[in-house]
Amino acid sequence: MRADRLMAILLLVQRRERVTAAEVARELEISERTARRDLDALAMAGVPLYSTQGRGGGWRLVGGARTDLSGLTASEARALFLVAGPASAATPAVKAALRKLVQALPEPFRLQAEAAASSLVMDPQRWGSSRAGPGAPRFLDELQDAVIRGVQVRLGYVDSKGAETVRTVHPLGVVAKGPWWYIVAGTETGRRTFRIDRVSSADPTGDPVHRPGDFDLAESWREIAAEVDRRRSPLEIQAVCAPDGLGLLRAMLGDRLQVGSATADGRTEVVIRGFNEYALAGELAGLVEWLEVTGPQGVRDHLAAIGTALARRYSGTNASPTPSNTL
Structure with a gap:
């Protein structure tokens, strides 16, 4: 559409301060003749645009590029x-x-x-509970604005035990992890992560942020998330899984599952992280049809004990009658 092209020409002139018809044609992939006609049309319509001839000539805005012709704030x-x-x-x-x-x-x-x-990373994978988060936290806009403007913030923060502290931080980026929001910031003790719904105050100081030259928010968050996952799930078990069960295993365990190579019998080697041996055994007991845990031995022992208890509870004369769906 010509209206779109005229706006693009205005923005191009504003950015470069001076353009030639050839440059406009090349940028917008139109002919030079069309570019000259559009530039003339803008000038005739009252846009403060004028042309100069000779060496260094071209089209310019009267007064230079001091106005945002796009209308954006x-x-x-x-x-x-x-x-x-x-x-x-x-x-x-x-x-x-x-x-x-x-x-x-x-x-x-x-x-x-x-x-x-570069101020925001979206990480859709939840941590822990599937309960809904608090929505957009109170100081989200202020903290993202500080990241974008590169200014330090006097941050009030209430930790998980209810203790409140105040410190000056260097905001480096904002992360949405599932329904929860975090601010990644530099502090006197190194890089820290703060949950934004626990922020009690956020006052910009006006002082510039000290941002490491090689800082990349996405890469930094991957490192932070991996470390948190290791702390939340310190135990690793080894197992092999039948092809039919791999999809269910992925759905159940998410990023706690690491899929390895195929074995000679067509199954797949996997590594599963969890909090402790008993909890992992209970979580995996229902997958016995597809999954064989190979280690550590403690998890295998717990699985055997769970199997024995299930057989004792649900077999023989002690078994409860099958529930009826009839009224």
Whole structure:
């Protein structure tokens, strides 16, 4: 559509301050003749656009590129780039289109918009309970704004035991883990992760964040999540699983399951993490049709004991009558 093309030309001129018809044609994949006609049409429509001839000539905006012709505010530009960023669920085509638009914004807007793109990681895998989270926490916007602007925050925080502390942190990124929100920040004692629904206050200090030059939020979060998983599930067991049971095992265990190579008999080697031997045995007892635990021996012993108890409870004369569905 021509209206879309005219807006694209305006944004292009604003970003570069001076363009030639050839540059517009190349950027928008149109002919030079069409580019010149569109530039003339913008000028005739009252847009403060003028052309100069000779060496260094081209089309410019009167007064330079000091106005955001897209009509976006700084906060709207940041929100736009959040949609276009890697954490977004938008389609690749939508992301590409939005990123092109943001790249055409004035530099002050563009810098904050680009910072917004790297400020958020979405991790859909839950930790532990399937209960619903608290929704968007109170200080989420303030903390994400501090990440984008690169300013330190005086943070009030209430830990899991109810103790409140106040400290100055260097916000580095925001993470959504399932329904829960976290802020990754640098502190005097190193990098820390804070659950945002436990934040009691968040006051920007205006001082710049000390951000490691090689910091990558997505990679940092992978390391943090892996360490938390190791602490939550310190025990590993080895097993082999029949092909028919692998899908059920994945559904039950999620990221606590590590799938290995196939064995000679067609089964698959797996490693399963859990909190302790008895809890893992109880969790896996119902999968005996597909799963054979090979170690450690303590888990095998618990499984054998559970099997004996189940046989004693549900076989022979002590078995309870089969429930009837009739009234």
